[in-house]
Amino acid sequence: MFSCCHFIKGANRSLLLDTQRDSYYLVPNSMPDFISSVSNLDLDHTLSEYDQGDYEIALQYVEFLIKNDLAFFCDSAEEAAAFLPISMAWQYPSEVTNAVIEVDNLVFIPAITHCIGTFFIPTLHVIFLCPVVNIDHLWNLIKPFNGLSNKSIQISFENKDQITVEHLTDFCYHHPKIELIIAFNSQIETSAKMFGCSLVFTKQKDFSKAACGSIQQEYFNTGLRHFTESIQHNTCLNRKISIDSEGNIKNCPSMVESYGKIWDTTILQAIEKPGFKNMWNISKDEIMVCKDCEFRHICTDCRAYLETPENPHSKPLKCGYNPYNNTWTDWSINPLKQQPIIYYGLNEL
Template sequence: MELTCLSHNRDKKLFLFSCCIPVKGSARGAIYDLQRDDIELVPNSLVDFIGYINKKSVQNIIDEWGDNEIAWEYLELLIQKEFIFFSSEDHFPKLSHKCFNDDTSKIEFMTIVLSEFVVRNSKAIVERIEYLGVKCLYLHLPPGTDWEQILEFTYFLKQSCVISLSISLPYQKDFNPNAIKEQRLKNLYFYSSPYSESIEIYNVNSYFLEYNEEEFLFPRAGINSISINHRAFLTGKKANLGLYKTVFVNAKGMLQLNSIDIKEYGCILDSDMENNLFLLSEVWNIKRDKIMPCRKCELKYACTANFIPTYDDKKKMYFINCNYNPSTNEWFT
């Protein structure tokens, strides 16, 4: 029984590990375990309880909460999940909030819709990818596009700084990922698939999705799009994690924030790229704490959904239309 730990540590204090971050939401809270890249959804009262007992002496906690069944349950969970430790002093360094993103790239995540324009300008676009320092590249093939256009484009990618490549294309039976000839290919998404499945084919994660193209590209929040680690958390505190250093390049080569963005922020081939980036950064720097309903959401510092906030002049607040309701904890499709 975990609680025997308490009796054995009566002479010590209780500390929350600095890599475990409690976050309150509107209807429930969460504890982000930044070391294990994990999240535990918990009642808000547990988040309050942690704030109350952290750094207190174990003997005081036992004296004060000894008769409270819920408090014992909470303590048991905190011990079992290793969110807390007992010691006479907190030996662990505090989490640094200063260096929130040491990545020097101007854009980290880029989606490109493959088109005649893009393929015709492959070399120049790949030079832009290099200049921007893109780490994760995502190529999207609209229906009716010859998949071999991927080869024409990736030919120029060989020497690039891209670390991870993902490709989405309409469903194809018996598609062989080796045909792409790219060791950096990590994920293949087949939209408009007659069935739903995720399997590994030749070390490539292959997802067969029943969504049509529009549904596939549509921004969506989900428990699977949660990113828990120190860097993501600090980025999420200071900016919008779903949009930060992320860009969507449409079939005409124009920069947008996502597939349904009605604005364009210049062309990827523009010589004045810095100005385009500045315009994009104005949006990605709007923190989720300033966006409704994100500010009331327990997932706000880990959520990578790329909804674009719009400003309501009357309410003096940014809004998004999310498929998750933090007030009821309901998910919508």
């Protein structure tokens, strides 16, 4: 197989991930077992030892891989050995890779930008919980963040239906750093791509802390960077910092623990405090149920809302997928989840 292709084995089936093409296939668990047994061997000789039933299945697997450009033939074992595997090491030249910032009080903005401006953070996600009246107001709100040294910005705001796709098209053109805009509580559900920026209008009403942690297929990430990070780290919390609406520095705005306030603690001081990095290395292979899921290394995660709140390795509460029967259901109406839903106060939303 090409080195950009990887199997993720689940309880009931496997996922074949192609990180180069950002795509995946759902396949039987017997396929990775077969590929492992024949890799770098004489295929004709190996298949000749199979009985008729297994031979036909194996041949279907080979045809599937070749047809989808996931594997290739070599003339010799020596030639095959020359194709080296991709390193699964994950590295990034920044102590923090992303920050989630809640803005509810505009008075806090100077303190927020000063706090994060002293530390290089490649990606910022700014959630405006305060009303955004019109497009001119949005221009003024984003200006302090646009001047920081980060590479990209994602913004979310409540749409009072004063802001349209046409407004945001011009906005994106003049703000090349912005890669994602989410307008929540909109009257419509639509999306678009403008000047390298993804625009999402959603009817979702609540974008506060209680709205985070949702596990959905739409959030799957099939890139190599996400895949390698997932093998070793937690893809939600690793190298993340957040500033909540009250100025608390946390690993995630939905978490209870605060490691200081933006006006008396630097980012570096916060992340070096005991406990801040505790969740960074909890990978999907260590999480209950997730470790048996074929989607685990392309999936997001959440440690703030858990099926078993006292267990840091519990399955995310807001995941409705069952890897043992391969079905998706609405997590919020699952009878087995009602107790933790009440525990977190999510039943009041």
